Amino acid sequence: MNQEATTKTSYQIPIGPIHPALKEPVHFEFEISGERIVDVSVKLGHVHRGIEWASRKRNPIQILYLAERICGICSYCHPAAFALAVETAADIQIPERAEYLRVIQGELERITSHILWAGVAAHEIGFDTVLYLTWQIRERALDLTEYLTGNRVTKGIMTIGGIRRDITKDMLPRVKKDLQYFKDNFEKLCHIFLDDKTVGMRSQGAGILTKKDALKLCAVGPTARASGVKKDVRVDTSYFAYGDLNLKYITPDDLTGNVNGDVYDRIIQRLLEIDQSIDLIEQCIDKMPSGDIVAEPDIQKLLNQLKKVKGEGVGRHEAPRGEVIHYVKFDGKSDSPYTWKVRAPTYNNILPWIPMLIGEQIADIPIVAASTDPCMSCTNRVAIVSDGRKYELTKEQLHKLSVEKTRRLMK
Amino acid sequence: MRFSMLPAVFAQMFKKPWTNKFPAKYAPANTTQFLADVDEGIAEIIPPVPTPNGFRGKIKYDKVKCNGCQLCIKVCPCEAIEFKKKEKKIKIYIARCCFCSQCNDICPVNCLTMSDEFLLADTDPYSKDLIVE
Amino acid sequence: MTKDKKLTPEELVKSFKNEFKSNIKDAIIKKRAAGSKKNETPSIWMKVDKSVFKDVVKHLCEIQFPHLSIASGNDLGRNIELIYHFTVNYGSRMKEINFNISVDLPKSKPEIDTICDLIPGALITEREKMEMLGVKIIGIPDDKRCFLSDDIPKGVYPWRRDETGADKLYKNLHGGKK
Numbered sequence: 001m002n003q004e005a006t007t008k009t010s011y012q013i014p015i016g017p018i019h020p021a022l023k024e025p026v027h028f029e030f031e032i033s034g035e036r037i038v039d040v041s042v043k044l045g046h047v048h049r050g051i052e053w054a055s056r057k058r059n060p061i062q063i064l065y066l067a068e069r070i071c072g073i074c075s076y077c078h079p080a081a082f083a084l085a086v087e088t089a090a091d092i093q094i095p096e097r098a099e100y101l102r103v104i105q106g107e108l109e110r111i112t113s114h115i116l117w118a119g120v121a122a123h124e125i126g127f128d129t130v131l132y133l134t135w136q137i138r139e140r141a142l143d144l145t146e147y148l149t150g151n152r153v154t155k156g157i158m159t160i161g162g163i164r165r166d167i168t169k170d171m172l173p174r175v176k177k178d179l180q181y182f183k184d185n186f187e188k189l190c191h192i193f194l195d196d197k198t199v200g201m202r203s204q205g206a207g208i209l210t211k212k213d214a215l216k217l218c219a220v221g222p223t224a225r226a227s228g229v230k231k232d233v234r235v236d237t238s239y240f241a242y243g244d245l246n247l248k249y250i251t252p253d254d255l256t257g258n259v260n261g262d263v264y265d266r267i268i269q270r271l272l273e274i275d276q277s278i279d280l281i282e283q284c285i286d287k288m289p290s291g292d293i294v295a296e297p298d299i300q301k302l303l304n305q306l307k308k309v310k311g312e313g314v315g316r317h318e319a320p321r322g323e324v325i326h327y328v329k330f331d332g333k334s335d336s337p338y339t340w341k342v343r344a345p346t347y348n349n350i351l352p353w354i355p356m357l358i359g360e361q362i363a364d365i366p367i368v369a370a371s372t373d374p375c376m377s378c379t380n381r382v383a384i385v386s387d388g389r390k391y392e393l394t395k396e397q398l399h400k401l402s403v404e405k406t407r408r409l410m411k
Numbered sequence: 412m413r414f415s416m417l418p419a420v421f422a423q424m425f426k427k428p429w430t431n432k433f434p435a436k437y438a439p440a441n442t443t444q445f446l447a448d449v450d451e452g453i454a455e456i457i458p459p460v461p462t463p464n465g466f467r468g469k470i471k472y473d474k475v476k477c478n479g480c481q482l483c484i485k486v487c488p489c490e491a492i493e494f495k496k497k498e499k500k501i502k503i504y505i506a507r508c509c510f511c512s513q514c515n516d517i518c519p520v521n522c523l524t525m526s527d528e529f530l531l532a533d534t535d536p537y538s539k540d541l542i543v544e
Numbered sequence: 545m546t547k548d549k550k551l552t553p554e555e556l557v558k559s560f561k562n563e564f565k566s567n568i569k570d571a572i573i574k575k576r577a578a579g580s581k582k583n584e585t586p587s588i589w590m591k592v593d594k595s596v597f598k599d600v601v602k603h604l605c606e607i608q609f610p611h612l613s614i615a616s617g618n619d620l621g622r623n624i625e626l627i628y629h630f631t632v633n634y635g636s637r638m639k640e641i642n643f644n645i646s647v648d649l650p651k652s653k654p655e656i657d658t659i660c661d662l663i664p665g666a667l668i669t670e671r672e673k674m675e676m677l678g679v680k681i682i683g684i685p686d687d688k689r690c691f692l693s694d695d696i697p698k699g700v701y702p703w704r705r706d707e708t709g710a711d712k713l714y715k716n717l718h719g720g721k722k
Binding site for chain 3: 043044045046048050052053088094096099215216217218219220229230231233235236237238239240241242243244248249287289312314316323325327329338339341343347348350351
């Protein structure tokens with residue numbers, strides 16, 4: 001990055017669409033003055049795949065698998081929200097045992113996702129040892145997922161009116177053993193992230209999102225809660241078995257006593273949520289009633305029933321990144337839904353990036369953007385345009401800048 | 412605090428690597444040659460990590476049991492199944508299959524099952540190994 | 545942003561009916577129970593007239609600053625229906641209400657006021673409605689395309705089901721016209 005001295009007071013850095021340390025194809029234009037970011041504008045939709053159109057040719061059972069492929073990390077919450085929406089529209093009551101099993105799967109996904117995020121965040125600030133440590137723990141979580149659902153990532157476990165696989169008695173010891181492993185390592189992770197000087201230096205005071213901004217910009221999930229907004233679909237409403245369980249809002253002041261809304265708070269937030277998820281799975285295992293796991297085991301009958309449905313429904317589920325909401329409308333004439341609208345959590349967490357990034361340095365872009373845990377797919381190139389000349393800044397260089405800042409701070 | 416990593420580092424030195432070295436300890440220079448050697452019994456393959464119960468691998472199809480009801484075609488999310496009108500049997504293109512096992516669930520005569528075979532990479536999507544009929 | 549008042553769904557609907565009288569065309573409260581304790585989650589489906597839409601949102605903001613999840617849309621043939629999915633009463637255990645406000649816009653003149661000045665977080669979803677359904681949002685601070693790429697011609701709205709839909713753009717897609 002050999003830029004020349006210029007008399008201009010500010011210049012622009014376009015980042016993306018195929019992008020830097022954020023993992024989603026999204027296009028940013030940063031207005032930079034010196035090292036400080038003055039303004040940001042965002043363009044989305046580079047991976048718009050027309051999923052809503054694809055659904056017009058499919059029946060609800062087929063759409064479950066289409067929804068599963070919206071995102072690789074959230075491969076449970078999209079089908080879950082879709083199934084909820086369809087069940088609301090068709091007024092299908094789910095067996096109680098299935099509700100508990102759904103919670104277990106959802107929380108296991110949250111553990112996997114948050115641990116993955118912790119590794120990515122550590123990598124962004126140049127702390128790669130922690131990346132390996134966290135992903136080692138995540139491997140156990142993925143193994144458990146494979147044991148419970150059959151596959152590691154695309155779980156294929158959700159179905160309309162219940163869940164496809166039961167957790168039998170002989171499976172419980174393995175689940176309990178792995179939960180104990182997560183608990184033991186949770187202490188270790190907390191120690192690394194909360195007591196380490198390096199993490200603190202890079203994250204405290206960086207990328208602040210105030211409570212007012214979080215509310216106004218409709219932020220969701222851990223991003224909003226880290227700013228002190230008490231908003232969590234699991235606590236706010238009663239769906240699946242969450243209404244029966246003992247859970248409360250988690251905000252970073254539970255641990256530190258005050259809310260700053262910075263990157264450090266978002267780290268604390270996610271760590272606390274891992275702990276909460278382990279607790280929820282344990283509660284579910286204890287309270288789970290016996291019984292059926294599907295309302296209508298005959299899929300043929302289910303499809304015929306859904307074909308006659310006329311109405312609309314909304315399904316909301318708290319995904320690892322925040323609230324995911326699906327809207328489904330049936331017109332009673334065809335196999336496939338008339339309208340299907342998907343909203344993933346990152347959709348609402350894009351606008352909060354703007355107040356977070358303004359006033360930060362270029363080297364902070366990776367960690368601040370990563371701190372909202374955008375659901376992403378990644379490549380690597382940033383072009384710096386200065387004085388009409390084009391310089392290219394690859395992801396490696398941007399990452400290097402970030403690592404260098406950590407080194408500088410450590411001196 | 413400064414040296415808190417040291418115990419972990421020392422412990423790591425005496426641990427066996429976590430990775431299962433499948434198919435061989437060192438990457439073979441020529442994979443085709445390596446596989447040929449395995450067939451002849453010269454080289455030995457290190458087995459992959461065993462799959463868990465309920466793993467969804469390549470579909471197995473029992474042609475005799477199939478009654479040609481076409482329900483599997485109705486639920487297949489990726490239209491991987493084709494109906495052969497003359498024989499009233501089905502043909503599954505594994506290259507399109509998304510391994511959801513929904514066809515297994517709906518099949519009234521249970522002629523479809525998931526095996527634990529997962530090494531399905533091929534250069535040709537229509538190769539013999541990737542079509543089940 | 546008063547947060548201490550927690551209205552029940554019935555009170556909420558009543559407050560809107562008192563305020564806007566006949567401009568509230570339809571208001572249904574649905575409740576859905578879940579889990580073994582059968583705790584219920586209420587949702588309100590309210591249809592309002594286009595002319596009062598902005599005032600309805602303003603009234604909602606006065607009760608409690610709502611969370612706008614998303615606005616979704618349907619092409620109903622002659623009309624375009626926009627549904628704004630709000631949630632209110634968040635912040636206390638199982639008190640949240642899903643509040644869905646729908647508006648019908650005639651296809652000949654699909655125009656609606658922006659709510660970005662009340663809820664700045666509505667910007668992305670409003671931009672999406674502009675490009676996907678061809679709704680004109682009056683007074684939107686930023687009307688650039690957000691999701692569609694620049695090479696998609698103007699006057700094509702992918703979510704519509706008539707001749708302005710994107711059917712002619714589908715070529716070698718599975719299920720599309722070859």
